[in-house]
Amino acid sequence: MISLDEAVTARLESHGERFEVLVDPDAALAIKRGEFDGELEDVIAARDVFENASRGDRPAEEDLETVFGTTDPMEIIPEVIERGEIQITAEQREEMQERKRRQLVNTIARNAVNPQMDNAPHPPERIESALEQAGFTVDPMEPVEAQVDDALDALRPVIPIRFEEVTVAVSLPADYAGSGQAQIREFGELEREEWQSDGSWVGVLTFPAGMRNELYDLVAEVTSGEGETRVIKDKDDLRTR
16 A cells, blocks of 8 residues: 555545545556556555545445445445546645656656767756756656657757667676676667676677666676676677677
8 A cells, every 4th residue: 555645536426426535646547547557455545435535534335335336445446546536736746747757857868869979878967957948847647658759859959869779798707697697688688698618698688778877887786897898780799898
């Protein structure tokens, strides 16, 4: 379950009665769109249906039976969310907007590059500043993924930016290959891998170009700085430098 501070109210009015449930705002939006695939128990603040959630008042059981055909809160809660309206305060809306703004900035920073600077990643601070300069407003009621394209359209007149993938060959010395390769191979799409005769491991991964520095940091971490990387264009080329 989530805390009451994290929850918003979903409200349904039917048959002259009001029914309210307390739910995570993002989960509520996903449920309304038919996109929720998690556990309901994890995204609600109470296994209960209220007439007035702020006062803790509960509707009569006969009213629940009349409207929903059951008194089981776990069956009623999704229906209230799907058929009802999501009620958020100005403070909750501001918090949701700020959280999604950070998520949007991080998503763009991890995937975008600067084509005028040898496809170097844009720091999150630069993305954030450019979005502000462009006057882009994040919609707290829309998924971050649905806002990325509009954000990019707003950014392009301000900074050179594009989404691009990069392919990198990684070489791990034998002393670190056993444990290190398990972490490296999960970083992106593993195109190819080879175990060398000396026990070292070489792999070729493709991933969003904006995450290149994160890979370099990871390679340095798992090999105590002894690993090697090289950006490649030919995925059959497994040599590193």
